[in-house]
Amino acid sequence: MAKKYEQIEKCDCDVIHQDIVNAVKDKMPREETLYDLAELFKVFGDSTRIKILWALDESEMCVCDIAVLLNMTQSAISHQLRVLKQAKLVKSRREGKIVYYSLDDDHVRQIFDHGLTHINEE
Amino acid sequence: MAKKYEQIEKCDCDVIHQDIVNAVKDKMPREETLYDLAELFKVFGDSTRIKILWALDESEMCVCDIAVLLNMTQSAISHQLRVLKQAKLVKSRREGKIVYYSLDDDHVRQIFDHGLTHINEE
DNA sequence: CAAACATATGAACACTTATTCATATGTACA
DNA sequence: TGTACATATGAATAAGTGTTCATATGTTTG
Numbered sequence: 357m358a359k360k361y362e363q364i365e366k367c368d369c370d371v372i373h374q375d376i377v378n379a380v381k382d383k384m385p386r387e388e389t390l391y392d393l394a395e396l397f398k399v400f401g402d403s404t405r406i407k408i409l410w411a412l413d414e415s416e417m418c419v420c421d422i423a424v425l426l427n428m429t430q431s432a433i434s435h436q437l438r439v440l441k442q443a444k445l446v447k448s449r450r451e452g453k454i455v456y457y458s459l460d461d462d463h464v465r466q467i468f469d470h471g472l473t474h475i476n477e478e
Numbered sequence: 479m480a481k482k483y484e485q486i487e488k489c490d491c492d493v494i495h496q497d498i499v500n501a502v503k504d505k506m507p508r509e510e511t512l513y514d515l516a517e518l519f520k521v522f523g524d525s526t527r528i529k530i531l532w533a534l535d536e537s538e539m540c541v542c543d544i545a546v547l548l549n550m551t552q553s554a555i556s557h558q559l560r561v562l563k564q565a566k567l568v569k570s571r572r573e574g575k576i577v578y579y580s581l582d583d584d585h586v587r588q589i590f591d592h593g594l595t596h597i598n599e600e
Numbered sequence: 601c602a603a604a605c606a607t608a609t610g611a612a613c614a615c616t617t618a619t620t621c622a623t624a625t626g627t628a629c630a
Numbered sequence: 631t632g633t634a635c636a637t638a639t640g641a642a643t644a645a646g647t648g649t650t651c652a653t654a655t656g657t658t659t660g
Contacts, residue, residue: 367542367545367546367552367635367636368634368635368636369540369542369543369576369635369636373539373540373543376537376539376543377539377543377546377547379536379537380533380536380537380539380547381547383536384529384532384533384536384547385532389594389597390525390528390529390532391525392597393522393525393528393590393593393594393597394522394523394524394525394527394528395523396593396596396597397519397520397522397523397528397593398519398520398523398524399523400515400516400519400522400523401516401517401519401520401521401522401523402516402520402647402648403512403513403515403516404648404649405516406512406515406516406519407506407512410506410507410512411502411506414501414502414505415498415501415502417495417498417499417502418491418495418606418607419606419607419608420489420491420605420606420607421491421495421498421499423489424489424499425499425502425503425506428649429649429650429651430489430606430607430608431607431608431609431649431650431651431652432648432649432650433607434606434607434608434609435608435609435648435649436648436649437607437608438608438609439648444596444599450607450656450657452606452657452658453604453605453606453607453656453657453658454491454605454606454607454657455606455607455608461596461599463592463593463595463596466592467589467592467593467596468515470585470588470589470592471515471518471519471585471589472511472515473585474518474566474583474585474589475511475514475515475518477566477583489605489606490604490605490606491605491606524617524618526618526619540636540637541636541637541638542635542636542637550619551619551620551621552636552637552638553619553620553621553622553637553638553639554618554619554620555637556636556637556638556639557618557619557638557639558618558619559637559638560638560639572626572627572637574627574628574636575626575627575628575635575636575637576627576635576636576637577636577637577638
């Protein structure tokens with residue numbers, strides 16, 4: 357979504373906390389880095405893609421297998437695999453007419469684990 | 479988005495890979511768990527919220543400070559802080575008319591770190 | 601080469617979501 | 631108590647997104 361940040365009205369407490377705000381501002385990573393980070397998490401933010409990643413963490417699978425496993429259309433799975441591939445989270449190899457997908461990254465499980473730890477803490 | 483999964487047409491390769499598909503199906507976590515996990519990552523999947531979390535990881539801040547820091551309206555920040563609070567990622571304390579927000583969770587930095595590791599790997 | 605199968609892709613649609621605007625709520629202080 | 635400040639919130643709107651449908655591409659096999 358395009359965000360048209362508008363200049364905000366200054367408030368008084370900003371003046372009081374000026375030092376803190378400036379210190380944080382100096383430490384903030386580049387705009388682009390934070391944007392990329394959000395884009396990555398956005399890919400994890402869909403239950404279909406989460407399921408696909410989880411499945412592929414168990415075993416390499418072809419598009420059709422995943423579709424059957426998740427009870428979804430081949431087209432829907434294919435579209436999502438493209439998103440995952442663009443995010444470099446999965447890779448594919450072709451064997452005849454069948455295309456096998458697998459995880460392209462060993463961070464996936466770690467990211468999952470931290471997420472799970474959070475939601476399990478009530 | 480509401481997903482109206484439709485029954486998919488069976489494919490041949492599913493029959494071939496039946497054992498694998500069934501094995502993965504047995505290991506899959508509960509539907510609800512994966513849904514919650516996706517919901518959590520969805521919260522991380524917005525650059526405004528990422529910036530807020532990053533800022534709060536540096537220092538406790540009030541709504542107005544964050545608005546100034548990110549050059550956004552107080553309203554926009556307040557809306558996003560609500561999302562973060564509902565996800566139990568931030569907590570707040572009131573001191574007079576000022577409400578200070580801070581991280582409610584020490585996983586945030588770890589989740590960030592893994593995300594960064596991924597995007598930094600080209 | 602034709603037919604069947606596996607996958608990919610573009611357009612359309614319904615649904616979701618982030619911001620803005622207006623305004624309400626809560627607090628301090630004169 | 632009234633005014634100013636800090637924050638919260640509901641409605642509206644524009645932009646984004648996931649699935650479906652139709653169809654294209656690529657591969658194997660007869």
